[in-house]
Amino acid sequence: MIHTKLFLAGPTEVSDEMFQAMSHPMIGHRSKDYQALHESVVKKLRRFIGTTHEIFIFTSSATGVMEAAVRNCVRGKILHTVCGAFSERWVDISRACGKVVETVDVPFGKAVRPELVASELASDSIGGRQAATLQLPRDDGYRFDAVAITHNETSSGVMNPLNDLCETVRRVQPDALIFVDAVSSFGGSIIKPDEWGIDVLIFGTQKCLALPPGLAFAVVSPRAMVRSQEMTDKGYYFDFIEMKKYADKNMTPATPAISLLFGVDAQLDRMLAEGMEGRAVRHQDMAMLAQEWVARHHLPFTAEEGFRSPTVTSISVPEGFNSDEFRKKVKEKGYALADGYGKLKGKGFRIGHMGDWKVEDVGELLRVMDKVINSSSKK
Ligand SMILES: *Cc1c(COP(=O)(O)O)cnc(C)c1O
Numbered sequence: 001m002i003h004t005k006l007f008l009a010g011p012t013e014v015s016d017e018m019f020q021a022m023s024h025p026m027i028g029h030r031s032k033d034y035q036a037l038h039e040s041v042v043k044k045l046r047r048f049i050g051t052t053h054e055i056f057i058f059t060s061s062a063t064g065v066m067e068a069a070v071r072n073c074v075r076g077k078i079l080h081t082v083c084g085a086f087s088e089r090w091v092d093i094s095r096a097c098g099k100v101v102e103t104v105d106v107p108f109g110k111a112v113r114p115e116l117v118a119s120e121l122a123s124d125s126i127g128g129r130q131a132a133t134l135q136l137p138r139d140d141g142y143r144f145d146a147v148a149i150t151h152n153e154t155s156s157g158v159m160n161p162l163n164d165l166c167e168t169v170r171r172v173q174p175d176a177l178i179f180v181d182a183v184s185s186f187g188g189s190i191i192k193p194d195e196w197g198i199d200v201l202i203f204g205t206q207k208c209l210a211l212p213p214g215l216a217f218a219v220v221s222p223r224a225m226v227r228s229q230e231m232t233d234k235g236y237y238f239d240f241i242e243m244k245k246y247a248d249k250n251m252t253p254a255t256p257a258i259s260l261l262f263g264v265d266a267q268l269d270r271m272l273a274e275g276m277e278g279r280a281v282r283h284q285d286m287a288m289l290a291q292e293w294v295a296r297h298h299l300p301f302t303a304e305e306g307f308r309s310p311t312v313t314s315i316s317v318p319e320g321f322n323s324d325e326f327r328k329k330v331k332e333k334g335y336a337l338a339d340g341y342g343k344l345k346g347k348g349f350r351i352g353h354m355g356d357w358k359v360e361d362v363g364e365l366l367r368v369m370d371k372v373i374n375s376s377s378k379k
C-alpha cells in the first residue's frame with residue numbers, strides 16, 4: 001500500500017517512532033508494569049497541562065467522553081453553544097441522555113460570542129410554567145447545570161474564544177460547570193483548565209497528539225467530581241467516581257488500550273520538550289501558511305476572520321471548482337486532504353495542519369496543491 005501523508009482533520013499522521021513505541025510487548029493491565037506506565041502518562045500530562053485536576057484515561061474515542069461529561073454532571077438542564085457539526089453532535093448526545101437542552105446558535109463559519117452566552121445565561125428563557133412541567137430536579141430549575149463549549153469546531157475551522165467564554169460563564173452563572181471539547185485543539189493551542197475554570201476538558205489521541213485513534217482523556221475538576229458523586233443513573237463505563245477509584249491505583253476499571261498508552265507515553269516526552277506554548281506557535285505558523293495559500297488563490301474561507309483555527313483550515317470552494325476532483329488529484333501525488341464537512345461535503349475541503357507536521361511539511365503540501373491547481377486551470 002502506498003503511504004499517503006495525512007493532512008486530514010483527524011486521524012493525523014503517525015510517526016515511525018510512535019509505531020515503534022507502540023510495538024512494546026504486551027503487559028497485564030493489573031501488573032506493576034502497567035501501573036508504572038499509567039502513572040508516567042498521567043504525570044507527564046499533568047506537567048504538560050499544568051493542572052491539579054483529575055486525569056482519566058478512557059478506551060473509547062472522544063465522543064464517549066463528551067457523553068461522559070453529560071452523564072456524570074448534568075441533572076436537568078444544559079446549555080450548548082452550537083457553531084457546526086461537532087457542537088451539534090454534543091446536543092444530540094445530551095438529548096439522547098434525556099437531558100433538557102438549550103442552545104446558543106451562531107451561523108456556520110462564525111464563532112460563538114461571549115455576549116450571546118451571557119444573555120442566554122442571564123435570561124429565564126425556559127419560563128416558570130415550562131420549568132414546572134419539566135419537573136427539573138432543583139427548585140431554581142431555570143438554571144443550567146453546565147455549559148458545553150466546542151473549542152475548535154473542526155467542521156468549519158473556527159476556533160472559539162475559549163478563555164473569554166469561560167470567563168463569561170463564571171461571571172454570569174458561577175455554579176454552572178464548564179465542559180470543553182478540545183478534541184482538535186489540545187496539543188495545538190493554549191488551554192489552561194485550572195486557570196480558566198474548565199470542569200471537564202476532553203481530548204483524544206488521533207488529532208494534535210498524532211497517535212492512532214482509540215484513547216480519550218478527561219481532565220476533571222473537583223467541582224465536577226462532587227457533582228458526579230451526587231449523580232445517579234450515570235451508567236457504568238464512564239463513571240468518574242469509578243474511574244477515580246482505579247486512577248488512584250494507577251489503573252482503569254476495565255482493560256485499557258495498552259499499546260496506545262505506550263505511544264502516549266513516548267509522545268508526551270516530545271510534547272514536554274516542545275511545551276504547550278511552543279506547540280501553539282508551531283500550529284499557528286502552519287495555519288498562517290495555509291491561510292496565505294487560500295488568500296493567494298482567492299478562495300473563500302469557511303471561517304470568519306479573527307477566529308480561524310490554528311489546526312484546521314476550511315475552504316468553501318466557488319462555483320466551478322470541483323473540490324472532490326481536486327482532492328483526488330492531490331491524493332494521487334501522495335497527500336490526503338479532508339472533505340468539507342456536513343453541508344460543505346463535496347463543496348469544499350479542509351487542510352488539517354495538526355500533530356507532528358512542521359511548517360516545512362505544510363509548505364511542501366501547498367506546493368503540490370499549487371501544481372494541481374495550475375495544471376487543471378491550463379486545460
Ligand atoms: C474529531 C472530533 C470529535 C470526535 O472525536 P472522536 O474521537 O471521533 O469521537 C469531537 N469534537 C471535535 C471538535 C473533533 O474534532
